[in-house]
Amino acid sequence: MSLELLAAGAFLASTLAVWFWYAHKAQRLSRQIEEATKRASESDRQRDSIQEELFRRLYEQRELDRQKMQFQAQLSEYEKYASLAQLALGAAHEINNPLLGILSHLELELKNCEDPADRIEVEQCIAGAKRISSTLRGLLNYARPSPPLLSKINLARLVVDTIGFLENQPILRGKVLENQVPADLPSVRADANQLSQVLMNLLLNAAEATPAGGRITVSAAKLSLVESIEIRVSDTGSGIPAEVLPHVFEPFFTTKLGRGTGLGLSISCAYMRSHGGDMRVDSVVGRGTTVTLTLPLRTEELTEQEREDSQIVV
């Protein structure tokens, strides 16, 4: 009996051992299947993201091709305009030269002319020829602003000198022209002639827009964060309507039909940019306009001698 029990126990033990062995193997297998499934889904995910990336790149490539074609079309359009502009500038130059000859003949004619009616006619011809000549010069200046001839400039002095030119002009009669530029501003390196022309254009615009009793102010300050100077020309004039404002820097844009050439601001802006500076217009209709110029100080370009020199060079 005990032998049978022993045999049954041994059989049970060996069956259990086999069962454990299979169970363990099955567990390992299912772990391996689980890992393989995980790897398969990971590689599916990678494949999907590579596909997505491929589609994105293809789309980008197509977009780049489209932009390239657009730029090429624009470029050929610009090239066409550039050659037209070149032609127009050549014509402007060629017209201006004989025009100056005609002008000097007319001035001579005026000197020898005694009849008052004839004098009026010659004077009208001279005025017309001067107007054409100044428009052509403006066009040439705008298209090819001469590189600035830099010298050390005392801005306060330059403003005083420029205002001095204009002070007695009839356009300023009855209007207050105030110079608030501090005398101790640091010197700037700039083209005195160009800067003076810019100020002159701004002051004339301000004077033309401001009625008698109005005020025109020139002020300037060194900016605290950048090595630049800001110059402001403000007026209490008519202001610029919102629909006009975006156009004021366009060459030949003018609201002074028959009086203005529309080149004042565009040339001034070209001059400021060739100095590495800029120009901004803020305006409120009925309250006035402020034009802000920024001009880099270029102190690093001042020579040691200039730095020591406290004399004004304009």
Ligand SMILES: Nc1ncnc2c1ncn2[C@@H]1O[C@H](COP(=O)(O)OP(=O)(O)OP(=O)(O)O)[C@@H](O)[C@H]1O
């Ligand atoms: N201070 C200002 N107040 C009001 N409008 C202004 C002022 N400055 C400029 N504008 C507007 O901007 C336009 C363009 O000015 P810009 O100086 O370029 O030409 P213009 O004065 O018309 O002619 P010009 O060539 O004789 O200077 C002016 O016609 C005017 O409408």
Ligand SMILES: [Mg+2]
């Ligand atoms: Mg003007």
